[in-house]
Amino acid sequence: MKSPVPDYLTEILDACGGDAGALAGYIPELASADPDRLAVCLSTIDGKLYRAGDSGTEFSIQSISKPFVYALALADHGLDDVLERIGVEPSGEAFNELSLERDSRRPRNPMINAGALTAHALVGDPGDDVDTRVERVRRLMSDFAGRELHVDRRIYESEMSQAYRNLAIANMLRSYGVIGQDPRDVVRGYTQQCAISVTSSDLATMAATLATGGVQPTTGKQVVPEKVARQVLSVMMTCGMYDAAGDWMTTVGFPAKSGVSGGILGALPGQLGMAVFSPRLDSHGNSTRGVRICTRMSADMGLHIMQAPEPARSTVRRDRTLRGPDGSLARVCSLQGSMQFSSVERVVRTVTDGLPIALFVLDLRRVSSVNDVARRMLAEIVRRLQLDGAEVALLDPDHVLPLSEQAVVRLPERWSSLAPLEGYERV
Numbered sequence: 567m568k569s570p571v572p573d574y575l576t577e578i579l580d581a582c583g584g585d586a587g588a589l590a591g592y593i594p595e596l597a598s599a600d601p602d603r604l605a606v607c608l609s610t611i612d613g614k615l616y617r618a619g620d621s622g623t624e625f626s627i628q629s630i631s632k633p634f635v636y637a638l639a640l641a642d643h644g645l646d647d648v649l650e651r652i653g654v655e656p657s658g659e660a661f662n663e664l665s666l667e668r669d670s671r672r673p674r675n676p677m678i679n680a681g682a683l684t685a686h687a688l689v690g691d692p693g694d695d696v697d698t699r700v701e702r703v704r705r706l707m708s709d710f711a712g713r714e715l716h717v718d719r720r721i722y723e724s725e726m727s728q729a730y731r732n733l734a735i736a737n738m739l740r741s742y743g744v745i746g747q748d749p750r751d752v753v754r755g756y757t758q759q760c761a762i763s764v765t766s767s768d769l770a771t772m773a774a775t776l777a778t779g780g781v782q783p784t785t786g787k788q789v790v791p792e793k794v795a796r797q798v799l800s801v802m803m804t805c806g807m808y809d810a811a812g813d814w815m816t817t818v819g820f821p822a823k824s825g826v827s828g829g830i831l832g833a834l835p836g837q838l839g840m841a842v843f844s845p846r847l848d849s850h851g852n853s854t855r856g857v858r859i860c861t862r863m864s865a866d867m868g869l870h871i872m873q874a875p876e877p878a879r880s881t882v883r884r885d886r887t888l889r890g891p892d893g894s895l896a897r898v899c900s901l902q903g904s905m906q907f908s909s910v911e912r913v914v915r916t917v918t919d920g921l922p923i924a925l926f927v928l929d930l931r932r933v934s935s936v937n938d939v940a941r942r943m944l945a946e947i948v949r950r951l952q953l954d955g956a957e958v959a960l961l962d963p964d965h966v967l968p969l970s971e972q973a974v975v976r977l978p979e980r981w982s983s984l985a986p987l988e989g990y991e992r993v
């Protein structure tokens with residue numbers, strides 16, 4: 567059977583056509599790009615890549631490099647140090663505004679140029695030269711993409727020939743002591759970072775790496791720590807789409823970053839990464855067709871991050887109370903799906919609401935994952951039941967609940983949850 571996903575993506579491209587918008591004019595090489603190029607790519611978090619349109623066309627990454635270099639600065643220096651230098655508040659200003667927070671003198675966030683230049687300057691050691699910093703950035707982005715990326719020298723030279731605004735921003739940063747290096751070197755490095763060449767397939771894969779918590783889906787490499795990926799996605803959510811971030815949040819609803827060359831990268835944590843490419847830009851500087859495509863995909867595929875997830879009650883599959891021949895009570899609680907706070911809270915309620923239990927059987931055979939708080943809560947339930955004198959038995963052949971220190975009975979894999987309860991009757 568042929569997969570319906572590529573057909574769906576092609577259909578989206580056909581439906582979201584039109585030629586509204588203009589090419590970015592302030593970088594000469596971008597002004598001569600082919601305005602009709604159009605691509606959409608989607609990467610699952612296990613690395614399956616779906617593409618449609620001009621998915622092999624290379625273009626300069628531009629501002630979409632900002633989240634990745636912010637990630638590198640965070641990985642190099644830790645969150646507290648980076649927060650001292652760069653804020654996380656949406657600015658509501660143009661991306662290339664010469665502005666700093668009034669009291670702290672920090673750039674407002676790492677997605678505007680002031681913050682991105684600062685993040686670039688933070689990479690590695692303060693004494694590193696331009697080439698060393700650029701090479702580290704190129705290396706990290708290649709790790710995200712799972713292939714070697716390179717700097718497009720033509721784009722770099724072209725942007726440098728007109729980089730007056732970024733030089734002004736870097737000089738402002740230097741004058742306030744936000745960066746310590748020569749402002750010209752920081753702009754040279756940052757402009758090369760923006761001139762790294764990517765395809766929309768690369769961007770979808772890079773997005774999927776953020777969506778998995780920093781693990782590149784095809785190489786399996788932990789490219790940045792999970793906490794760094796979360797921080798980056800959070801800032802993308804509030805500041806990633808220039809001054810249309812509020813519109814984007816309410817209509818499309820997943821973390822994204824766009825760039826003046828016409829790319830948009832989007833990541834839905836735990837689910838997928840995606841990218842679109844179409845060079846004509848709207849009045850906010852976002853790809854016109856790109857925004858249309860993302861809006862449509864979010865609606866079709868239910869990708870809005872604020873969409874309420876499965877209700878927790880569906881995670882308690884069955885909950886039975888049985889009475890044994892000696893009159894003592896047994897409780898058999900079967901769970902399914904992913905365990906998090908709200909689902910385990912349902913279990914807490916089932917065991918605290920009733921009569922004293924002599925035997926508690928926790929059936930986890932259909933549980934797919936247990937997050938940290940759920941694991942701690944389940945362990946605590948087991949401990950408290952045991953303190954109350956109950957015997958606890960786990961049906962957990964896949965060890966989704968590691969309770970090595972607990973004296974629980976692990977029931978054999980093939981055990982039907984009712985077999986040792988022979989003689990028991992439903993209450």
Ligand code: GLU
Nearest residue numbers: 628629661760825826827
């Ligand atoms: N290199 C571009 C600049 O700094 C990136 C801008 C963007 O993509 O938003 O002006």
